[in-house]
Amino acid sequence: MLKLLFFILIVRPFLLLVTGVHIQGRNNLSTTESSILVANHNSHLDTLILMSLYPLNQLSKVRPIAAADYFLKNKWLAWFSLTVLGIIPLKRQDNADRSQLFTDIKAALNQGHSVIIFPEGSRGEANTLAPFKSGIAHLAKDFPQTPVIPIYMHGTGKVLPKGEKLLVPFGIDVMIGKPLYYTAQTTKSDFMQHLEQSIRGLQQSLLGI
Amino acid sequence: MIDSLIGLFHSKSGVVLLMTYAVLMLATLIITLVKTYKTPELIARIQSWWWIISLFTLGVMLNNxxxxxxxxxxxxxxxxxxxxxxxxxxxxxxxxxxxxxxxxxxxxxxxxxxxxxxxxxxxxxxxxxxxxxxxxxxxxxxxxxxxxxxxxxxxxxxxxxxxxxxxxxLTNPSNNLAITGTDLVLYVVLLTEANDILQYLWGKRFGKHKIVPKVSPNKTVEGFIGAFMCTTLLALFFSFLTPFEWYQALLVGMLISSAGFIGDVVISMIKREVNVKDSGSLLPGHGGILDRVDSLTYTAPLFFHYVYYLYY
Structure with a gap:
């Protein structure tokens, strides 16, 4: 309920009036199907924009995966992250068992939810892609039926970059690529390479480089 | 709201607006009926014009x-x-x-x-x-x-x-004609946008010689001259929206046509520098909002100071 209100009253009007979001390749994302959304990460706005790709009645089924050490660091932020955003916390420092690490994410996907993952690990500088973390290949391997949607966003790193509090309006572009699937023939490193290439391709066609 | 709409269409500006709707209707008919003009780009462009003119009517003409x-x-x-x-x-x-x-x-x-x-x-x-x-x-x-x-x-x-x-x-020009600021805004915006379209049409039909090939390869001398003549005539025709004498209207028509052209190519300079075709994607068929207001950035201040100097 709070999630819905937050999006209706704050996020949607903000994205519509203040920044404006131009979406390309919308047909590549089915908003009713459980998917794994993979995107570059430059700003806190990224999560909100990706969640806004979904209609309001699907919103409760879209779960961003977020670092537990950051988003649960105090009581208020934890309440906001878990109740209003509905994040799935991920203990990123933990070098413990991988299967243990992804339990919550897998449970969500099994329930038919969609998840949002930023494989760069944390917010980086605008226009530069950091090396991807390979955890996503493990997920894709366990859910070969679930489409992995590559997405490139541009502009969010100007509106609200890491370490800044002042929000400055700029236009935002979102480019959604063709879904990828993990097939039996592929290896994890192939899959990661494929994914990274796909997101780089989106970046190049968006920025014209 | 309804009252002010009815009131609007009894005023001089309202009549001019109805004329623009009629022209737009005609353009819509042409692209629907004539196959050669029924391109996705023209359809999108005319559809955006419907939006722009309707929003302009509601947003600008009814209430200051x-x-x-x-x-x-x-x-x-x-x-x-x-x-x-x-x-x-x-x-x-x-x-x-x-x-x-x-x-x-x-x-x-x-x-x-x-x-x-x-x-x-x-x-x-x-x-x-x-x-x-x-x-x-x-x-x-x-x-x-x-x-x-x-x-x-x-x-x-x-x-x-x-x-x-x-x-x-602005109210009450010094020659005491019943001209409102809204009339003046409609006059300059209408002539500027008409000039843009006329340049495009004349250029498409008769264009041969590129006028600024490096900056804007689609702009031609023929397009500029054709639009210059037509816009000047339109400026005379619509001068009942202004306090102008006929020769002042003639001059302002030439001013709006040339300045509109310059505004257009100045914005093209930016687009060429950053290497994009359209400035954005807000208006399908047109590009971004800069592609639509480019000419106005020049005509609005120049027209304002022209009329302000002469009558206010």
Whole structure:
């Protein structure tokens, strides 16, 4: 309920009036199907924009995966992250068992939810892609039926970059690529390479480089 | 709302608006019936024109306060599109933020009809203030280029376009004709946009000689001259919206046609520098909002000072 209100009253009007979001390749994302959304990460706005790709009645089924050490660091932020955003916390420092690490994410996907993952690990500088973390290949391997949607966003790193509090309006572009699937023939490193290439391709066609 | 709509269509401006709707209807009929013109681009463009003219009717023609917000929003969207296009440093985010805030103050001065502040707020006060902010920021590399770029955007899309908002509130010209500010705004906007379209049509039909090949390869001498003649005639025809004598209307027609052309190619310079075809994607078939207001950034202030000097 709070999630819905937050999006209706704050996020949607903000994205519509203040920044404006131009979406390309919308047909590549089915908003009713459980998917794994993979995107570059430059700003806190990224999560909100990706969640806004979904209609309001699907919103409760879209779960961003977020670092537990950051988003649960105090009581208020934890309440906001878990109740209003509905994040799935991920203990990123933990070098413990991988299967243990992804339990919550897998449970969500099994329930038919969609998840949002930023494989760069944390917010980086605008226009530069950091090396991807390979955890996503493990997920894709366990859910070969679930489409992995590559997405490139541009502009969010100007509106609200890491370490800044002042929000400055700029236009935002979102480019959604063709879904990828993990097939039996592929290896994890192939899959990661494929994914990274796909997101780089989106970046190049968006920025014209 | 309904009352003011009915009232509008009994006024001079209302009659002119009905004429534009009639022309648009005709254009829609042509692209529906004639196969060669039924291209996705033209369909999208005409559809966007329906939106633009309807929003203009509701936003500008009915109520002056609403019109102020309308033009303020246009300035905001144009400025945002410009800031999205141009390169900027992370250190410039603060003065870009102040540039947005300056829109509100500029339109407030237009609303108050405080001519002195309206005319110096951006060219003098912000011109002095923005570099000072950069000093507090302390990032010296790229200072001059970036600060200039940001102030230039303010001059074009806030200072320039806000002349429409000031024009809107002008009343009682010195020759006592019953001309409202709304009539004047409609006159300059209509002629500017008509001139754009006429340039396109004349260029498509008769265009041979490129006029500024490096900047805008689609613009031709034939397009410019054809539109120049037509716009001047239209300026005479619609002069009942203005306090002008016939020769003043003739002259303003030439002014709007040439200045509109210059505004258009100046914005093209930006697009060529940053290497994009359209400035944005807000208006399907047209491109971004800068592609639509480019000519107005020149015609609005020039027309304003022409009529202001002669009659107010």
């Amino acid at each position: 306060t609403l019109a102020l917000f309308f033009f303020g929003l246009v300035s905001y969207l144009a400025l945002k599109e410009y800031f999205t296009l141009i390169p900027s440093r992370r250190a410039d985010r603060r003065i870009i933020f102040y540039a947005y805030l300056a829109i509100i103050i500029q339109y407030l001065f237009a609303h108050m009809q405080w001519y002195g502040m309206f005319i110096i707020w951006i060219p003098v006060y912000l011109f002095l203030f923005l570099p000072f902010c950069q000093v507090l920021n302390g990032e010296t590399q790229g200072f001059l280029a970036n600060t200039s770029r940001i102030h230039w955007g303010l001059m074009m899309f806030v200072f320039g376009l806000s002349h429409l908002a000031y024009l809107l509130n």
